[in-house]
Amino acid sequence: MDNKYVQQFKKGSLEMILLSLIGRKETYGYEIITELNNSASVLGYAKEGTIYPILYRLQEAELIQCRLAPAAANGGSKKYYSLTPKGKEVLQELIMFWASYTDCVNGFIATYQQMEVSE
Amino acid sequence: MKEQYIKQVKKELNLSRTAKKEVLRDLNEIFVSALEHGETEQQVIERLGTPKEFSDSTAQQFGIDNSAPRKRKGIISSVIALVVAAVAFVIYATAKSNKVPDGAIGQADAMTHIQVEGAFAFDVSQIILAVGIIAVVFAIIQIVRTTRNNRR
Numbered sequence: 001m002d003n004k005y006v007q008q009f010k011k012g013s014l015e016m017i018l019l020s021l022i023g024r025k026e027t028y029g030y031e032i033i034t035e036l037n038n039s040a041s042v043l044g045y046a047k048e049g050t051i052y053p054i055l056y057r058l059q060e061a062e063l064i065q066c067r068l069a070p071a072a073a074n075g076g077s078k079k080y081y082s083l084t085p086k087g088k089e090v091l092q093e094l095i096m097f098w099a100s101y102t103d104c105v106n107g108f109i110a111t112y113q114q115m116e117v118s119e
Numbered sequence: 120m121k122e123q124y125i126k127q128v129k130k131e132l133n134l135s136r137t138a139k140k141e142v143l144r145d146l147n148e149i150f151v152s153a154l155e156h157g158e159t160e161q162q163v164i165e166r167l168g169t170p171k172e173f174s175d176s177t178a179q180q181f182g183i184d185n186s187a188p189r190k191r192k193g194i195i196s197s198v199i200a201l202v203v204a205a206v207a208f209v210i211y212a213t214a215k216s217n218k219v220p221d222g223a224i225g226q227a228d229a230m231t232h233i234q235v236e237g238a239f240a241f242d243v244s245q246i247i248l249a250v251g252i253i254a255v256v257f258a259i260i261q262i263v264r265t266t267r268n269n270r271r
Contacts, residue, residue, distance in 0.1 A: 029145065030149070030152035034156070047166045047167070048167060049173055052145060052177070053176060056141075056181065057180055060181075076148065078152070
């Protein structure tokens, strides 16, 4: 399933998923990508080109912060992301909204399915 | 391959210096992390898309139209080319209008039999005309290119 309606869902929820992921524990780019690809295959294949831009936006909105830590390999550095207090707050709100949102959508689906059964 | 890719993105990416530095650093980390986990540079590049695609979508997230400076450059170079063409044609036209008969010396009224070899193999005015024509062609190419990019 990869039509434009599904695309819209994914687009809208990816920020929340990333906030949850980062809120769980401090994490870095590649870990985020592999995590998404291992446990969220319904979202489709995660690419850096999609994830990094969202990380930039979340960072600009001050929902996440990052620190650079030297990486073992070839003297490079790794960027570790974590939630800011503001990010935690926003995520809480989003979680609450998501709960009532899915309730609402499920309600419509349930009435539709009941009608279909009684017909 | 990785160096080339990053270099190309550096060229294409239109962001403030600090934002650009950040994106390029992250890009480097993307490559290093992926290689660490046994991926090849080719695999990473396939995932990232062309340097231009990557730059455009990244700049978009920063709210910047990545093609803006390219557009501006196109417009500026077309205007310059048109001005050069106009100047060249004006010079050519004035040169033509008070043209002295071929082979005349010191603007004498009558023809002489003395042949004067010019410094150039052909007439200077012809060179100017050629410059004008080249400038017009260049301007047209630039205008077409710029407007086509706008539409995309």
